[in-house]
Amino acid sequence: MDLIIIIIYTLALLLIFFYSLAQLNLYFNYLKAKKSKQDCETFNLNNPHEVPYVTIQLPLYNEKYVVERLLNNIATIEYPKDRLEIQVLDDSTDESVLQTKDQIEELRANGLDIIHITRVNRKGFKAGALKEGLKIAKGEFIAIFDADFLPKPNWLLKTIPYFKDEQIGVVQTRWGHINRNYSMLTKVQAFALDFHFILEQVGRNFGNHFINFNGTAGVWRKSCILDAGDWQGDTLTEDLDLSYRAQLKDWKFKYLEDVETPAELPVVISAARSQQFRWNKGAAENFQKLYWRLFTDKTVSAKTKFHSFFHLLNSSMFLLVLLVAILSVPVLFIKNNNPDFSWYFNVIAFFGLSTLIFFISYWLTYKKIHGGGFKNFISFIAMFFTFFSVAMGFSVHNSVAVIEGHLGKKSEFVRTPKFNINSIKDSWKGNKYLSQNVSGNTIIELVLMLYFGYAIYSAFTTGDFGLIIFHLMLFAGFGFVGLKSLFAKG
Numbered sequence: 001m002d003l004i005i006i007i008i009y010t011l012a013l014l015l016i017f018f019y020s021l022a023q024l025n026l027y028f029n030y031l032k033a034k035k036s037k038q039d040c041e042t043f044n045l046n047n048p049h050e051v052p053y054v055t056i057q058l059p060l061y062n063e064k065y066v067v068e069r070l071l072n073n074i075a076t077i078e079y080p081k082d083r084l085e086i087q088v089l090d091d092s093t094d095e096s097v098l099q100t101k102d103q104i105e106e107l108r109a110n111g112l113d114i115i116h117i118t119r120v121n122r123k124g125f126k127a128g129a130l131k132e133g134l135k136i137a138k139g140e141f142i143a144i145f146d147a148d149f150l151p152k153p154n155w156l157l158k159t160i161p162y163f164k165d166e167q168i169g170v171v172q173t174r175w176g177h178i179n180r181n182y183s184m185l186t187k188v189q190a191f192a193l194d195f196h197f198i199l200e201q202v203g204r205n206f207g208n209h210f211i212n213f214n215g216t217a218g219v220w221r222k223s224c225i226l227d228a229g230d231w232q233g234d235t236l237t238e239d240l241d242l243s244y245r246a247q248l249k250d251w252k253f254k255y256l257e258d259v260e261t262p263a264e265l266p267v268v269i270s271a272a273r274s275q276q277f278r279w280n281k282g283a284a285e286n287f288q289k290l291y292w293r294l295f296t297d298k299t300v301s302a303k304t305k306f307h308s309f310f311h312l313l314n315s316s317m318f319l320l321v322l323l324v325a326i327l328s329v330p331v332l333f334i335k336n337n338n339p340d341f342s343w344y345f346n347v348i349a350f351f352g353l354s355t356l357i358f359f360i361s362y363w364l365t366y367k368k369i370h371g372g373g374f375k376n377f378i379s380f381i382a383m384f385f386t387f388f389s390v391a392m393g394f395s396v397h398n399s400v401a402v403i404e405g406h407l408g409k410k411s412e413f414v415r416t417p418k419f420n421i422n423s424i425k426d427s428w429k430g431n432k433y434l435s436q437n438v439s440g441n442t443i444i445e446l447v448l449m450l451y452f453g454y455a456i457y458s459a460f461t462t463g464d465f466g467l468i469i470f471h472l473m474l475f476a477g478f479g480f481v482g483l484k485s486l487f488a489k490g
Contacts, residue, residue, distance in 0.1 A: 009327045012320045013351040020354040022310045026203025033206035042161035055139030059089045063147040064096040066418040079156045086114040089129040124233030125413030131231040146216040148264040148418045169224030169251030176262040186265045198365040205255040209307040215239035217261035237282025269484045275416040277401040280315035284405025287312040318398040329455045393477030445482030
């Protein structure tokens with residue numbers, strides 16, 4: 001049994017190490033991208049003959065708290081009014097439908113070309129709504145914003161010009177966070193998203209590897225959507241699905257790190273849970289749907305296949321982390337009860353390089369947002385360990401999502417509740433869309449908190465403190481996620 005545990009533990013560490021090497025390669029790609037000047041031909045929007053028609057799609061589902069803010073913001077978009085239409089794709093089933101209808105009528109009376117599209121069912125969920133709107137869209141280009149996003153007035157003027165290159169199918173912008181400092185939960189989410197939107201997206205795009213449209217804050221060429229097979233609702237991440245299908249058809253993606261699109265982060269752990277579940281399950285579903293097609297495509301380079309493997313299996317790392325965490329306790333006792341294995345533990349210490357790689361990579365993105373200097377570096381260290389503790393605390397919940405995705409278990413598209421919260425003075429209490437149920441995963445998380453509390457105690461009884469920092473992070477992470485889920489209403 002000891003040997004089986006060690007073999008499984010080692011294989012999990014090895015896969016995490018390979019994943020870290022992929023991240024290290026993206027790190028170097030990012031540095032090269034910053035030194036490179038990539039000039040490209042762009043539309044001259046000052047020339048009326050070069051201004052393409054654009055459709056903005058706003059998919060909604062029960063967005064009572066943010067729809068007014070969204071529509072007021074979209075009305076400020078700077079673009080020739082005779083070349084712009086706005087589709088409000090409203091699948092709502094509550095009173096927000098009437099609220100939205102009234103506001104749309106006011107905006108239309110003020111000269112905005114805006115239409116309200118409703119459906120009798122949510123077939124295909126968000127993908128179905130986008131597909132329905134696309135059938136009648138006037139635009140050559142389709143900009144998409146979720147309900148909590150607030151693009152700046154010049155957003156289209158900064159993105160549309162890149163479509164002068166007829167091979168570009170998508171222009172994606174970086175997400176910003178209007179409530180980054182609301183709580184520890186929002187700080188952790190911002191920390192993770194900044195890493196994706198800075199290092200990963202830039203690194204993959206510069207290396208000519210597949211990247212993803214992030215579901216919002218981007219623009220599609222309409223002909224690219226149709227050529228790639230249109231929106232499909234058979235996975236929970238229709239954005240990742242269409243992105244890969246488009247790139248398999250040789251469409252190029254343009255990522256704009258310097259164009260920030262502000263949005264609201266979930267402020268309640270149940271909302272963060274629903275978002276995490278959808279993203280992680282959807283990624284696993286897309287791996288099952290797309291990877292064999294990608295792997296067998298002879299036009300795709302081996303390096304891009306390597307990066308795509310870890311991109312589509314990104315969420316599956318939670319399974320490996322959970323496995324390593326749980327096995328680390330018996331490994332602690334094996335190490336102390338079997339001197340014959342001492343050489344092995346000296347060897348696996350090598351995998352500590354994974355942590356170092358993540359540390360260096362996350363510092364790059366943290367510095368990009370917050371600036372360098374000793375004070376910010378100390379703040380980064382605290383946030384790095386906090387983030388990984390909370391991420392490990394989510395590993396049970398996310399692992400369930402990943403397993404369901406790989407096994408093909410279908411589930412409804414559960415939207416992330418929005419709050420219209422910008423500062424700590426604003427309260428989320430009373431939000432009608434919040435779930436009041438305590439998940440069974442919460443009980444497992446609390447049991448694991450106690451399990452790793454025992455692991456910390458065992459470090460003192462065995463005199464072996466090699467894993468104590470890891471176990472402290474696991475104890476804190478499962479405690480944070482489990483207790484917040486248990487006691488926070490919503």
